Amino acid sequence: MKFRLGCDLAYQVTEETVFIFNVEVAKLPRHIGLTETLSVSPSIEPLRYVAPGNGNRYLRYLASPGPFSLSYSAEVDLDVYRADPTTVRETDIRDLPLDALPYLLPSRFVPSDRLADFALKEFGDFPRGHMRVSAICSWIYQNIDYVRGSSDSETTATEILIQRAGVCRDFAHLGIAFCRALGIPARLVSCYAFGLHPADFHAVFEAYLDGRWWLFDGTRQAALDGLVRIGVGRDAAEIAFATPFGNMEPGPIAIRIERADGQPEPEPRTTEAISTEDPAASGGAL
Template sequence: MQLSIQTMLEYAVPGPVDVLLQIEAAIIPEQRVLHAHIELPPLEHFARVPAQACIGERIWLRISAPLTVRYEATVEVDRFLAPVDGLPAVPPHRLPGETVDYLMPSRYCTSDTFHDFVESEFAGLQGGARVGAIRDWIAGTLTYEPGSSDAFTTAADTFQSRKGVCRDYAHLMIALVRASAIPARFASAYGIGVEPQDFHAIAEVFLDGAWHLVDATGMTTPDRVAKIGVGRDAADVSFLSSFGEVEMLSQTVRVSAAR
């Protein structure tokens, strides 16, 4: 599957500001970036740095003028696909070191508050069977409602409100999977089928020795997703972080099947 991606961001910048940008599809074995171009205004500083887990890159910008970013890419996805429901979990004591951080509670994924719930709601289910049941429970319990959450909403808030957007679905999925002693992380991505079109958030779980994408919103599937980056939760993979004042004017994301 080939994805055609077009993204544009416009921000007002009242004075000199440092910006950390992460919007480019990652160059990793499971997806090939066939074409990519990013257009930026005149800058005082530009530097690429590795992103979390060395998946994708972040770009440091120092800018005093309005910030307009245009990014376009064609990405071919060649990801190993396996139904997670039948995959075994890796016992915690056998987990690779790089997965351990994704067992722990984080800012938005307070997994330590969900132990009793998962052991009650998903009793008797292990590994991928539990992950699949968690995915289906979230899909059947939450209502997708744009504007129902904000940048401060945690998995616990979403659990209580029973509504949210893709970011909230991913955070709750991650929290419940971690509470089941299975590593889970947040993936920022572009996905075909996401409505309204925007940057997409999706959970990634570690089963049978590999990472597997699981989208509880049901809007897209792993073969139609191009990853931008990963992290413990959304705080690690914001598409734009400013260290100073900026104001968003517009944001457009378009993802379609490449012809």
């Protein structure tokens, strides 16, 4: 499915500020025919950096006082991999690639070690594999309320479990925490999400099962086969769409994604296992 997408970000800079952005579509084999344009005002040449291993694409700008804006547009054909979820098994710890280790350990917003007893009690008896991670997502959807403004950039998965309310990144953090507590590597994914209303940068998570990363979304707000990846990381600290260092005031933000052929949104698919990264990529570059 071909998508047309992008974002417009605006700021009022009060003193010289360094901006680091992560808004460009990831260059994956299953992101076919990616074309993109990027512009900033005033015109500044960025310093570009592609993170080894995960391929996150970072841009750094040094902005002077005054208005500063960034506009990004892209078109990409998303070629998703589909499977019967009952056939997707968990990978034993002894068989995991060693570079999966960061996605098994606790991280800043995902203190999975503190949730191990809870995860084992709730999900320990489910069949190991895609179906167990799906059960985790169902539990989150049924027990955590999606409430805008109920959390902030410092909220952890443990706090979300206690307060029982959060936004997309919190749903993803909690899913990752439960997975890691059960010995399943899991990581946060930022993406453009087709069918998400209102449009926004969306956070979901991937679990490493049967030699491949599989997508999951506890919010159930967008179709898994309409998620165009931007970045991946241990948690939200590693994949913020904008990280400023200096004094500035954020202005309007606009995110967009639509089908390039103009067709309406399909119903979200909930019966298939969905992946957008091939085993060759995930096995050696997690």
